[in-house]
Amino acid sequence: METIHIHSSTKFYLGRNFLKKSLLEPFGKLRRVLIADENIKDLYAVDLSIEMEAELITIPSGERAKSRAAEKRLMEELFKRGCGRDTLLMALGGGATTDLVGFVASIYMRGVPLVFIPTTLLAIVDAAIGGKTAINAPYGKNLIGTYYHPKAIFADLDMLKTLPENELFNGLAEILKMGLIHDVSIWKKPDILKAIRGKLFIVGKDPRDQGIRRILNFGHTIGHAIEAETAYIRLLHGEAVAWGMLAATRLAELTGTLKGAEADRIARVILSYGPLPAIGDLHPDRLLARLSSDKKTMQGKIHFVLPTGIGAVKVMSGIDPALIRQAAAEALRKKS
Amino acid sequence: METIHIHSSTKFYLGRNFLKKSLLEPFGKLRRVLIADENIKDLYAVDLSIEMEAELITIPSGERAKSRAAEKRLMEELFKRGCGRDTLLMALGGGATTDLVGFVASIYMRGVPLVFIPTTLLAIVDAAIGGKTAINAPYGKNLIGTYYHPKAIFADLDMLKTLPENELFNGLAEILKMGLIHDVSIWKKPDILKAIRGKLFIVGKDPRDQGIRRILNFGHTIGHAIEAETAYIRLLHGEAVAWGMLAATRLAELTGTLKGAEADRIARVILSYGPLPAIGDLHPDRLLARLSSDKKTMQGKIHFVLPTGIGAVKVMSGIDPALIRQAAAEALRKKS
Numbered sequence: 097m098e099t100i101h102i103h104s105s106t107k108f109y110l111g112r113n114f115l116k117k118s119l120l121e122p123f124g125k126l127r128r129v130l131i132a133d134e135n136i137k138d139l140y141a142v143d144l145s146i147e148m149e150a151e152l153i154t155i156p157s158g159e160r161a162k163s164r165a166a167e168k169r170l171m172e173e174l175f176k177r178g179c180g181r182d183t184l185l186m187a188l189g190g191g192a193t194t195d196l197v198g199f200v201a202s203i204y205m206r207g208v209p210l211v212f213i214p215t216t217l218l219a220i221v222d223a224a225i226g227g228k229t230a231i232n233a234p235y236g237k238n239l240i241g242t243y244y245h246p247k248a249i250f251a252d253l254d255m256l257k258t259l260p261e262n263e264l265f266n267g268l269a270e271i272l273k274m275g276l277i278h279d280v281s282i283w284k285k286p287d288i289l290k291a292i293r294g295k296l297f298i299v300g301k302d303p304r305d306q307g308i309r310r311i312l313n314f315g316h317t318i319g320h321a322i323e324a325e326t327a328y329i330r331l332l333h334g335e336a337v338a339w340g341m342l343a344a345t346r347l348a349e350l351t352g353t354l355k356g357a358e359a360d361r362i363a364r365v366i367l368s369y370g371p372l373p374a375i376g377d378l379h380p381d382r383l384l385a386r387l388s389s390d391k392k393t394m395q396g397k398i399h400f401v402l403p404t405g406i407g408a409v410k411v412m413s414g415i416d417p418a419l420i421r422q423a424a425a426e427a428l429r430k431k432s
Numbered sequence: 433m434e435t436i437h438i439h440s441s442t443k444f445y446l447g448r449n450f451l452k453k454s455l456l457e458p459f460g461k462l463r464r465v466l467i468a469d470e471n472i473k474d475l476y477a478v479d480l481s482i483e484m485e486a487e488l489i490t491i492p493s494g495e496r497a498k499s500r501a502a503e504k505r506l507m508e509e510l511f512k513r514g515c516g517r518d519t520l521l522m523a524l525g526g527g528a529t530t531d532l533v534g535f536v537a538s539i540y541m542r543g544v545p546l547v548f549i550p551t552t553l554l555a556i557v558d559a560a561i562g563g564k565t566a567i568n569a570p571y572g573k574n575l576i577g578t579y580y581h582p583k584a585i586f587a588d589l590d591m592l593k594t595l596p597e598n599e600l601f602n603g604l605a606e607i608l609k610m611g612l613i614h615d616v617s618i619w620k621k622p623d624i625l626k627a628i629r630g631k632l633f634i635v636g637k638d639p640r641d642q643g644i645r646r647i648l649n650f651g652h653t654i655g656h657a658i659e660a661e662t663a664y665i666r667l668l669h670g671e672a673v674a675w676g677m678l679a680a681t682r683l684a685e686l687t688g689t690l691k692g693a694e695a696d697r698i699a700r701v702i703l704s705y706g707p708l709p710a711i712g713d714l715h716p717d718r719l720l721a722r723l724s725s726d727k728k729t730m731q732g733k734i735h736f737v738l739p740t741g742i743g744a745v746k747v748m749s750g751i752d753p754a755l756i757r758q759a760a761a762e763a764l765r766k767k768s
Contacts, residue, residue: 242539
C-alpha cells in the first residue's frame with residue numbers, strides 16, 4: 097500500500113483491499129458515521145459499515161446529492177442521531193459524495209473530523225484531493241462550499257473493478273488533463289499515482305486557488321458550461337472536461353499559443369480514449385452565455401487555461417468571444 | 433481612533449464617527465455589498481451604503497436572521513445580483529447579523545472577503561471577534577457554522593448612543609465575564625478596549641476552540657440552556673449569560689472551587705448592574721434536559737467553567753446533576 101502525505105493533516109492511502117477497522121486507530125474513540133451513495137449501499141457500504149463499526153447513512157447518488165435539500169436532510173439526520181463534535185464522518189462514494197459530505201463536515205458544529213473513501217477513479221485522482229467542498233445552487237454548480245481537508249483519504253483500487261467503462265473514462269480525462277498541464281509522462285502513459293502526486297503538488301502550492309491552481313481548470317471553463325447546458329445528466333464530468341479540453345486546445349491554436357500540428361496531436365490522443373458521447377446539437381451561443389455566469393467568470397473576465405505545448409499551459413483572459421465560439425463549435429463537431 | 437491587530441489578516445478599528453469610504457481603500461476595487469438588519473436600515477444602513485458606495489441588502493433583525501431560511505434568502509439575493517468572488521460583504525448590525533453574514537461569506541463561492549461593522553456593545557466586545565460564524569438549527573443555537581475571519585472590524589462607539597439600555601447590559605455582561613475569567617481590572621471597572629483585548633488574547637491562543645478558549649463559555653453552559661428554554665426571545669443573550677454566570681458561580685461554591693463569601697460578592701456585583709428580567713417560572717429540570725442537547729455537551733460530558741476566584745476559572749466536567757440543578761434553581765431565584 098502506498099501512503100502519500102498531502103496537506104499537513106491529511107494522509108493519502110492508496111492500495112488494494114486494505115479497508116480494515118485498524119486503519120481508524122489513529123482517530124481514537126470517535127463515533128463513526130459512514131455516509132454512502134445509495135447506489136453502493138449493497139455493493140460496499142453495508143459491509144464496510146460493519147467492518148468499520150460505523151453507523152450508516154445513505155444519500156442520493158450523483159449530482160442529486162449536491163442539492164441544498166440533500167445537504168439539509170443529511171445535516172438533520174446527524175442532528176437527529178445526536179452526533180456531536182466527536183463524530184468522524186466517513187464519505188464513501190464518488191466526487192458528489194465527497195463534495196457533499198466534505199461540505200457538511202465543514203459546517204456541522206463548525207467542523208467535525210472527516211475521512212474520504214473515494215470509490216470512483218475520478219474521485220481518487222481529482223475530487224477527493226485538494227480540500228474543496230461544494231454543493232450546487234440553482235444558479236450553478238459548486239457555488240456553495242468551503243475549503244476543508246479530510247484527515248485521511250483511503251483509496252482502494254479494487255473498488256474500480258465494479259465501475260462501468262464510462263466511469264473509468266470519467267477519471268481518465270482528469271488524468272490526461274494532469275498530463276497535459278503538468279507531466280508529459282502521464283500524458284504518454286496514464287498513471288493513477290502520478291496523477292495524484294501531480295494534483296497534490298499543484299494544490300500544495302496554492303491551497304486557496306489564487307494562483308497556479310487555476311491551471312487545474314484546463315478543459316473546465318467550457319467543460320462546466322457543457323455540463324450546465326446538459327443539465328448535469330447526459331454527460332459525466334470527465335466527458336464534459338474532455339470536450340472542454342478539445343475546445344481549449346483548438347482555442348489555443350486559434351489564439352496562436354499552440355501550433356496546429358500539436359493541437360491536432362492532442363485532440364487525436366484525447367479522442368483515442370473515446371468514444372465521447374455526441375453533443376453536436378448543443379449550440380455554441382448557449383455555451384458562450386453560460387460562460388458568463390460561471391463563478392470563475394463572474395468577476396467580469398473569462399479566464400482560459402490554454403496549452404502552449406504538451407505538459408505546459410498558460411492562463412489567458414480577454415479572448416475575443418468570436419474565437420471562443422469558433423473553437424467550441426469546431427471541437428463539438430469532432431468525432432472519436 | 434484605536435487600531436488593534438487581531439488575527440494575522442484582521443484589523444480591529446475602534447473609534448467614533450470614523451466610518452468613511454477611505455477606510456475601504458486597502459480592499460481595492462471590490463464590489464461592495466452592505467448587509468444590514470432591517471431595524472437599522474433607516475438609522476444607519478442607507479446613509480452608510482451611500483458613503484461606502486455599497487449596494488444594500490437588508491435581513492431580518494435578531495435571531496430570525498440566523499435561520500436556515502434567512503441564510504438561503506441572503507445567498508440567493510447575492511446570486512441573483514451576480515455577485516462574484518470579488519465581492520466584499522460588509523455586515524452592519526449586532527451579533528446575529530455578523531454571525532449570519534460571516535457564515536454566508538465563508539460558504540459563498542468558497543469564501544468572499546468580509547468586513548464587520550458591529551453596532552451593538554455585545555457585537556463589539558464579543559460576537560464580532562474570534563472568527564466563529566453560525567446559524568441556528570431546529571436542534572439548537574449555533575449548530576451550523578464555520579471559522580472564518582473578517583478582513584477588518586470597524587467599531588464606531590457613537591453608534592452605541594442609540595441603543596436601548598438593556599442592549600448595553602447585553603454587552604456589559606460579556607465585559608464582566610471577561611473580568612471574571614481573565615482580568616480583574618475589567619471586573620472592577622468595565623472597559624470596552626480591555627475587554628476586546630482580552631478576547632483577542634484568549635482567541636489568539638486557541639483559534640479553533642480546543643483548549644483555553646473554552647473559558648469564554650463561562651456563564652454560557654446554563655446561559656444557552658436558558659436561551660433555548662425561553663425560545664431566544666424573552667431574554668437578550670447577555671441577560672441569559674448573566675443568569676448563567678450566577679448559576680455557575682453558585683455551582684462553583686457548591687462544588688467547593690470557590691468560597692461562599694467570594695461567590696456572594698460576584699453575584700452582588702452582577703446583580704448591581706441589573707435588573708435582570710425575571711425567569712423564575714423556568715423549571716430547573718428543563719434546563720438540565722437542555723444541557724444534554726447543547727453542542728458542547730453532545731460528546732456525553734457537560735463541561736462547566738467555574739470561577740476559582742475573581743479573574744480565574746477552571747473547566748470541570750462530571751459534576752453531579754443534582755448540584756447543577758440546585759445551583760440553577762437557587763440562581764434563578766436571585767433578585768437584583
